[in-house]
Structure formats: structure tokens, C-alpha cells
Amino acid sequence: MDYLGMLQQLLKGSGITIIVFCATYVMALPLGMLVTLGVRCRFKPLKAVLNFYIYIMRGTPLMLQIFTIFYGLPFLPVVGPYLTLTSRMAAALIAFTLNYAAYFAEIFRGGLLAVDKGQYEAAKVLGLNRTQTMFRIIFPQMFRVALPSLANETITLVKDTSLVFVIGMGDLLEAAKNIANAQATILPYFFCMIFYLILTTVPAIIFKKLEKKYSFQ
Amino acid sequence: MKMVQIKDMKKSFDVEVLKGITLDVHQGDVLAVIGSSGSGKSTMLRCLIDLEKVDSGTVIIEGDPLVQDGVYVSQGEIQKLILKMGMVFQHFNLFPHLTVRQNLELAPKLVKQQDPKTIRENAQKYLSKVGMLSKADVFPASLSGGQKQRVAIARALMMNPDIMLFDEPTSALDPELTGEVLETIRQLAEENMTMIVVTHEMGFAREVANRVVFMDGGVILEEGTPDEVFGNPKCDRTREFLTTVLK
Numbered sequence: 002m003d004y005l006g007m008l009q010q011l012l013k014g015s016g017i018t019i020i021v022f023c024a025t026y027v028m029a030l031p032l033g034m035l036v037t038l039g040v041r042c043r044f045k046p047l048k049a050v051l052n053f054y055i056y057i058m059r060g061t062p063l064m065l066q067i068f069t070i071f072y073g074l075p076f077l078p079v080v081g082p083y084l085t086l087t088s089r090m091a092a093a094l095i096a097f098t099l100n101y102a103a104y105f106a107e108i109f110r111g112g113l114l115a116v117d118k119g120q121y122e123a124a125k126v127l128g129l130n131r132t133q134t135m136f137r138i139i140f141p142q143m144f145r146v147a148l149p150s151l152a153n154e155t156i157t158l159v160k161d162t163s164l165v166f167v168i169g170m171g172d173l174l175e176a177a178k179n180i181a182n183a184q185a186t187i188l189p190y191f192f193c194m195i196f197y198l199i200l201t202t203v204p205a206i207i208f209k210k211l212e213k214k215y216s217f218q
Numbered sequence: 219m220k221m222v223q224i225k226d227m228k229k230s231f232d233v234e235v236l237k238g239i240t241l242d243v244h245q246g247d248v249l250a251v252i253g254s255s256g257s258g259k260s261t262m263l264r265c266l267i268d269l270e271k272v273d274s275g276t277v278i279i280e281g282d283p284l285v286q287d288g289v290y291v292s293q294g295e296i297q298k299l300i301l302k303m304g305m306v307f308q309h310f311n312l313f314p315h316l317t318v319r320q321n322l323e324l325a326p327k328l329v330k331q332q333d334p335k336t337i338r339e340n341a342q343k344y345l346s347k348v349g350m351l352s353k354a355d356v357f358p359a360s361l362s363g364g365q366k367q368r369v370a371i372a373r374a375l376m377m378n379p380d381i382m383l384f385d386e387p388t389s390a391l392d393p394e395l396t397g398e399v400l401e402t403i404r405q406l407a408e409e410n411m412t413m414i415v416v417t418h419e420m421g422f423a424r425e426v427a428n429r430v431v432f433m434d435g436g437v438i439l440e441e442g443t444p445d446e447v448f449g450n451p452k453c454d455r456t457r458e459f460l461t462t463v464l465k
Contacts, residue, residue, distance in 0.1 A: 123311035126267050127325035127377060128301045137324065141315040217315050217357045 007180050007189055014176025015196050020090070021162040021172065022200075025097040026155070032098060033105025040110060051106075058103035064164045067096040071168045093165045101158060108150045112143035145215045152208035156201045173197070219245045220281070221381050221412045227265060227275035235261050237436035238275070243381075243414060248407045250423035250444075251416045253433035254459060259416040260308075262433070263383050266414070267303050268296055279303070280380060301329070304374030308386040310366040312358040318345070318369050319354040322376050330377065337376075344372040348402050364395030368402050382406060384415040388422075400426070420463055424448050432456045 039051045058066070071092035074084035086092045116139050124134040163174040177193035180186075222243040229236040235258045243249050251259045264270040266277060266284075274288035279299045283291055290296065313321050322341045326332045332340075345351040348368040358366055367387055374382060384403065388396040400422050407413060407426050417423055423430055423444060430447040432440040440447055440456045451457045 117309075117311070119307060119309055119311035120313065122269055123305075123307065123313070125269065126300060126303070126305040127373070128297065128329035129325060133328050137328065138313055142313075145315065215315070218359055 007184075007192065010176045010180055011173060011189065011192055011196055014171060014173040015200065017165070017170055017172040018159070018162045018174075018200065021093055021097060021165060021170075022159055024094050025101055025158060025162075028094070028098040029101035029105055032102035034109055036102055036106035037109040037113065040106065041113070054099075055103045055106060058100050059107075063096065063100050063161060064167050066100055067093055067164055068167045070096045089165075089168045089170050092168060093170060097158075097161070101154070104154055105151070108147050108154060109143060111150065112145075112147035113139065115146040116142045141215075145217070148208060148212050148215060152205065152212075155204045155208065159201045159204065160197060221245055221247070221279070222266060222414070223276070223278040224262075224266075225276040225278075227262070227277060228273045229258075229261055229265060229270060230273055235436050236265070236272070239433075239436075239438060241431065241438060241441075243412060245412055246410045247412055247429055248427045249414045250427035250430045251414060251433060252418070252420065252423055252430060252447075252459075257433040258436040259433050260385050263305075263385050263414060263416050267300055267305050267383060269305075301377060302379060303381045303383055304377055304379035305383045306367065306370050306374055306385065306387050308389050310358075310363070310370045310390075312366055312370055312373070314358050317355050317357055318350060318361070321358070321369060322373050325373070326376050340376055341372075344375045345369075347375070347405070348372045349398075362395060363391045364398045367391065367399045371399075371402055371406075380412060382411055382413045384413065384417070386416050386418065388417070388419055418463070420448070420460070432459065434459070 036051055036055070039047050040055075042048060071086060071089060074086070075081045077084060086095075120138055120142065121134060124138045129137065162172060165172050166175050166178075169175075173193060173196055177189040180189040220242050222241070224239050224241045227236055227239040228234065235256075237258075239258075239262055251262070253259050261270055265272050266279070268284065271290070272285055272288065276286050277284040278286075279302055282295070282299060284296060284299050285291070291299075312318075313324070316324060319341055322344065323337050326337045326340065327334075341354070342351065345354055348371055350365060350368050350372060353361060353365065353369075358369065361369065371382075371387075387403065388399050391399065396419065400419060403413070403415065403422075404426050415423070415427065425444075427444055430440075430442060430444050431438055432447060432451075432453075434455050439453050440451060447456065448460065451460060
């Protein structure tokens with residue numbers, strides 16, 4: 002059996018996995034933060050739209066969302082032709098970012114709710130303005146509360162990247178499947194598992210470190 | 219000089235909690251506000267520093283109105299008036315993600331934009347004043363309640379306020395820790411700081427305050443020197459309250 006070839010294919014597949022993961026993460030985190038702030042703002046229509054967006058993203062399967070964005074959007078009346086994505090990667094990233102931003106938004110919202118009202122009051126009587134209060138007082142505390150859930154979601158994202166198979170992107174799992182089919186062995190799946198374990202261990206370690214750093218003891 | 223003037227201040231949440239408060243606080247006054255829970259003491263204090271908005275009435279801080287007949291001045295003016303006062307909360311409200319020193323230095327840096335050297339010196343000064351210099355670099359989580367409250371007092375003093383507001387500063391503390399906090403407040407009183415102290419510590423009110431206000435059901439029922447209010451209360455309700463709490 003060609004172990005080296007197998008390993009090379011898996012490595013190539015994990016490249017796609019890593020790209021989808023990193024790009025989604027970089028885009029979904031800030032977007033999620035913006036959504037959280039939007040949901041808390043006083044402008045009712047924005048709040049309603051964002052809550053609806055979260056409702057859709059959480060209430061439907063991510064696999065279906067990826068599928069719909071790549072294959073479904075072009076069929077929309079009028080705007081359809083402008084929404085035709087030729088790049089599978091682009092479609093995947095849009096789907097993942099929109100989906101994960103919704104989850105991140107809810108995690109951040111929980112973090113914000115956990116910050117005591119007294120913190121806002123203390124900041125106010127010390128003369129801090131809104132921006133200073135949020136960035137210097139509230140967000141660091143929100144972040145600390147959000148960390149364990151963020152870690153969870155991050156690890157889930159690593160594994161969820163395997164859903165890109167629905168638009169045939171050739172990620173890690175896809176690579177394993179191809180080798181398995183070609184060589185009639187389930188060995189690649191075991192290797193694949195080890196690859197995923199390694200990929201999820203990295204964020205797990207980073208988040209443990211972050212939690213320690215932000216324990217404020 | 220009148221530091222705080224309150225005229226016919228009213229405030230409702232679901233029910234009316236302040237039913238027309240009129241009160242003057244002079245320079246150097248140490249005013250103790252006593253009364254049972256729900257009498258409106260804390261709400262009154264919070265209205266002075268804009269943590270609650272009054273429904274009607276007037277609040278004047280050092281001659282400048284915060285709210286005149288129910289109409290608030292501009293946000294900029296409010297901000298200036300807030301900075302004339304320091305506030306100490308029942309639950310300390312220290313910033314848990316900052317060390318003791320950072321808690322003190324944040325507002326002078328961001329709001330007053332003082333130079334780092336002055337800020338550092340002031341932090342040393344106020345931390346040693348409240349006896350917390352040795353804990354300057356720890357996080358609030360590792361402090362006792364009394365220590366937290368002393369840090370909170372130092373943090374408020376960093377902004378160099380003319381008036382200090384204390385909202386039940388010892389109510390969340392274990393009984394054996396109230397002493398150190400009250401001692402710090404007593405020290406401030408000796409330095410002629412103008413203070414309004416909402417408190418359940420009758421002994422403290424009696425010894426340290428030069429004026430005592432008894433609030434009940436959203437009104438000021440009695441006002442006078444500690445000897446007058448504690449020694450010879452005019453209202454039956456005051457007498458009843460004092461008998462209960464001093465028992």
C-alpha cells in the first residue's frame with residue numbers, strides 16, 4: 002500500500018480544510034460581534050432583521066446552506082443571475098461565515114448579558130464615554146465569559162468544514178473517501194481521524210491558554 | 219457654599235419612590251442618609267450623579283443645574299457635573315479584568331488625560347491612603363470585601379472629586395470588615411470632604427456625620443444633627459425606626 006501517496010493526498014485535502022477554517026474564523030468573528038451589537042441597538046427594524054437572520058442560520062442545516070448558496074442562488078428570480086458563484090471556495094466561505102457569525106453573535110450576546118450592570122455604572126460615574134466603556138470595560142469581560150463557548154464552537158468549525166463535500170471541494174474527508182474507494186481500504190479514514198484530531202487540538206490548546214490568561218486571578 | 223441643592227425631586231419606577239425631596243448639602247458636610255429599605259435613599263443618591271433620571275424637580279451641583287424643573291441640561295454639561303462627584307457602590311463595582319492599580323489609573327488616563335507620571339503618583343498616594351499599596355498589582359478577585367471597597371474609594375478619589383457619594387458602602391461586607399471601610403470614610407471626613415453617605419451603620423452616622431437625614435416612604439421625615447435625630451427624634455416613625463435598628 003502506498004502510504005506516502007495516501008499521506009500526501011490527505012495533506013492536500015487538509016489544506017482545503019485549513020483554508021476554510023481560517024478564512025471563516027477571521028470573517029465570522031468580527032461579523033458576529035457586529036451582529037451582537039446590532040441586535041442590542043435601539044433601531045427596531047435592524048434588530049428584527051438580525052434576529053431573523055440568526056433564526057434562519059441556526060434553524061437550518063449548514064450543509065443545506067452551503068448547497069443553497071452554490072446551487073440555489075442562481076435560480077432566484079431577477080437577482081439570480083448576479084448571484085451565480087463560479088468559485089466553490091467562495092460559496093463555501095460565504096455559507097460558513099454567515100452561519101458561524103450567527104452562532105458567534107449568540108455567544109457574544111451571552112457574554113454581554115453576563116457583565117454586571119454595576120460595571121456600566123462604575124464606568125459612567127468615572128466619566129468614561131460609551132466607546133471607552135465598551136472597549137475598556139465591557140468587551141474584555143464579555144470575552145472572558147465567551148471563551149469556553151467560543152472554544153467549543155471553534156472545534157466544531159474544524160469538523161464542520163467536512164460539509165464542503167456537498168459542493169465537491171476535495172477537503173480532508175473527501176480525500177480520505179477517494180483513497181478508500183480507490184484502494185478498497187478503510188485505513189484512510191483512520192488517518193483522517195488523526196488529522197482532524199491534530200487540527201482540533203491546536204485551537205483547544207490555544208483556548209486553554211487564553212482562558213488562563215483571561216482568568217484575572 | 220452649597221455643594222448640592224435638591225428641590226422637590228420626584229421619581230417613579232412602577233410606584234413613586236421619591237415624593238418630593240428637598241435638601242441642601244454644604245461644603246464639608248458629612249450627611250448620613252438613614253431609613254429602612256425601599257425608603258428611596260439610594261435612588262436619591264443615584265439621581266444626583268445621573269444614574270437615574272428624575273421625573274421632576276431640580277438638582278444643582280456647586281451652583282450649576284443638572285436638572286431644572288425636570289429638564290436636564292445638555293449631555294456635555296451633565297458629564298462635567300458627574301466628574302465633580304465620586305461614587306462608591308454597595309457592591310464595589312471594581313473592574314475585575316484590571317489590577318488594583320489599573321482600576322485606579324484607567325479613568326484619569328482616559329477621561330482626564332493626565333500625564334502618566336502624575337497618574338502613577340496619585341495612584342501611589344491614594345492606595346497608601348486607604349492602606350492598599352501592597353495590593354496594587356493584584357486583581358480584585360483576590361481581595362476581601364473590605365479591601366475591595368477601600369480600593370473603590372481610592373479609585374473615586376483619583377478623579378479628585380469635590381463631593382463623595384456613598385451608597386451603602388458597608389452593606390455587602392462581613393460585619394468584621396465594615397470597620398476598615400468606615401475608618402477610611404472617617405479619614406475623608408476629617409479632611410473636610412463633602413460627603414453623602416447612605417448607610418445602615420447607625421453608630422457611624424452618629425459619630426462621623428454632622429447631619430443626619432431620615433427618609434421614609436420617599437420623603438425626608440426628619441433632618442438635623444446626629445444628636446437631634448438620634449437623641450430626640452421629632453417623628454414617631456423615626457423613633458420607631460431607631461428603636462428597631464438600635465435594638
